[in-house]
Amino acid sequence: MSLGFSHDNGLPPVPEGMHGAGEPQQGGGLTLWKDQRQNGPKETPFVLACVLCVAGALSAASVPSLACLLMGFGALCAGAGRGRGAHALIAAGTLVACGIGGAFIGAGAVPDALIVGALSLGSALAVEKGRMRPGVACAIVAITAAAQIGSAAASAMMAGTRVGDSFIEVLVSNLQALEAAGVDASSRSLVEWAVRTFWPAAFSTESMLEFLCAFAGTGLAARRLRSRRVECPDFGLFDLPLWVVAVFVAALAGCVAWYTHQDTFGNVVLMVSGNALLTVRYALAAQGLAVLVWHMRNRKTPAFAARLAILAALYLEVQFIVMSVVGLLDIWSNFRRLPRGEQRHAIQDEPKQD
Template sequence: MDRPDSNIPQAPEGYSRPESSPQNFVGPSNQNGGKPRPFEAPTYKQGFVLCVVGGVITGLLSFIGAALVAYGMVIAIYCKKGHGWFGPAITSVLVTGVAAYLLSGPTEAATSVTACALALGVGYTFATEKLTVGVGSLLVGATALALLGYDAFFAAMAGTTLPELAQNVFNQYASQVSGASPEIQEGLSTAKALFMLFWPTSYTGMALLYFVIARFGARTVYKALTRDPQKLPQFQLMDVPFWMCALAVANLFVYALSSTILSAQDILQLITLNVFMALRVVFALQGLAVLTWFVREKHFSPALSLSLFVLAGMLEVQLGVMALVGLIDAWVNFRKLNRSGNQDSEPTINNN
């Protein structure tokens, strides 16, 4: 039959136009001239295997393996329609612990198992669409406290404390350049002061990095499986739950009282400092979300928008301005978001 006269190019032989459903992936037809073969979606077994392989990698390189563990967990839960998480979770945690213990010892095994557990939690909550701002903050906080607890336990077993252990670690590195020039020695003194200032919050920093990497792996595969951008959250609509404001007040109160409890002063101050660090990051992100919303509402030019974000970053690093904006927005609601329902929900594109 002759092809009708139109401006639409004819599809190559062996291919056909995809159907309207976003889940149909059309490939080349088979050799017998049949219908095009759709690409096969991943199976539960493949998700299980990815979790196990990710567990092995987490035992070696915890930051890299976290993404693969979350990736596999999303596939496993997606294939089982919200179920099937127990087997991959237990197996990957055991594999991670064994691999890390055999290669690096008990301290690294505890860290790797914690990273794997966080990745599993991120994968599960992302696949079940429960990864809200509050849930993510709880995952990061629990991970940071677990990392801190492990180090405190091993320090106590060694007959020392965490501050002394951190100072000894720095002194070991500094002793390698003990015969250096006065300029280098002065630089080491400055570096030591900075190290002792920032090391207490390093646990939150590690937990945040684990979370970001695991979330990247989970988001990548979830987007490919659903092929529905409507389900992905919009950053400008990020809204911190109100209970985090109450947590900030309670944490400040505990920090003020920690100096009166001499037996637990060090550990209480470490915990409260890490909570402060996590809250600052969350509220700073909320402040940046407010700025993103403001820039889009006012239709600023790309150059002006970039300048505002650079200025916001500088003010946050030096003065914590964006965290303050986020904290105020949690009370004032600059963006007039609908908080009548569950505030701890992560709005999607459909909420615009």
Template sequence: MQSGGGIVPFGSQNDEKDGRDSVPLPLVLLTCAVGGALASSTMSLAAPILVGYGLSAAHARGGMRLTALGTGISLASALALGLPIGVAQGVGSVIACLAGLIVALVCLRGRLTPGAGCLVVAALFAAHIGADSAFALMNGTTLSQTMAELIEFYRDAFTEASPTSSAQVQTVSAVAGILWPTAYVVVSSGEFLAALAGAHLALRRVKPERSWEGIAGYDLPLWIVVALVVAIAGLAVALTVPTSPQPVLMVSANLAMALRIAFAVQGAAVVAWLLRGRDLGAFARFLVWAAALYLEVQFVVLTVVGVVDVWANFRHLQRGAAPDGTAAQDKKPGQTG
């Protein structure tokens, strides 16, 4: 039976020191420094990749002591180049570097399950939106008010440029006024995936004996489904009860959008599982994925498949309670069964 539930089945507490001489120390420290420097640039998404790579290699080479040194170098580099631009830029650079640190440590301990990945994204989201909210308060306003003014500015600009499209612009503005926090989810997800890519590249070098499970083993834990039910219930209340507070609609809608990303990935995992072992060329696989992406954007097909897969278990993954009392979805493949 196939086992699932892991994103990156690398590392364990028994082999943390394997291959620690694979990456030269100067390259480790240079990667951390360059990653921190890029965190405040227009290539900020490259920062978690380099920091995740550098800190993963640092931990494999010198344990937590070298990891702490690499973290300090990346943060110092980020602050040195970010603070002159602005305090907000400096804080954002630090968060990008911390994304690399968190993902690297979780990967090295072999605990980066899909559920843990969702929690990391949630933590990055809270850090980003919390920092921007704090800066807005320091300027005598709120983040919600700032975003509302920004949306209103663009609405007026587009309406003036194309008066015949004013109705569509009004609709888009109303939706943006509710879903703007989802932009923070997208940024946080991008940082998480970038850090994951960097950690994966390093761990393939320092721990070549470990295999890459890939997206086909992606399996969300059941508590994500509970969160989806809560989001749907909140939307139902907000849309049917006229006196319901506006924050209920905003929180529920943005939670549903964030969970849509997670379940769409689960649907993509089902597609990857179906393609595994098929004698398809690169172009045919490209067409399949292009069709899957189109169906997701137009009809949310991957999201629906992902939600149904939680119950139908199309990939026949090992689920339920493990002997130690934990859920199989929250364990990496090497730990299941």
């Protein structure tokens, strides 16, 4: 199995649903994906799955979020349980369709469409192989954001500008809105400095949203894979690997070093460290939400109350980064008593049992 712990080690029992094809879950309906093979929707035909995947690929440059949802769904439905040849054909067809759809908009849109297609295909493959762990999810988002920044930088270089300039243009075009909001000249200069420094965070945010759409598509697909077993992750057991924590510590140290020695360290140090910190915050917030979901499920919180609690948690995160703090504390305190270190690796290496 990919992650879990035994029932005889003094720890709370593992919530069912670790492999997606297990028994239906109880406890407030907080499970991401229940077993739907008995009463769920019919299995999606291969041809329809391919059509949805191609439709998403053609719209990757214009509506990337919807495209990720369709490609994640179609790629998993079409490829689950099939050989490498089928996977290669699905991937090739999807990427070609992404290129064609991007070319209709313009040559500059082709790389972005291909990046969206690669993200969706990678997410579907990771879910199918049972490898969609928190570290893999973070890596997919980070690689996608880096690729999008590289594509934007190349386009800006060919146009003789810089990526940050496009964000400044948007800011300048909305000066009247800023003035109406009571932002004076000194504050506008501060806003402009912040935009020039933290514009890469916009790409990491976009990558995260696209990944969530692709992941949602694979979740919908998993419900329809009746004859093909797919191991689906349980969000309540979301637990960040140590390398993400190391990135957080390094980014925080970089920000502190810049703040205390601004004359020594240039703005590049703040740009790299600050944007890394903003990106890792999303992962920490996810860990905090996972702690909330895990505890509500163990206490069998009613579904309506659980949804209200999650909405409240999201509000507190946006306003006061509460869930990020909870996630950071959970990394050190392990509120859920999840297996970590050697114990986690031993469990992950256990042979799967049907």
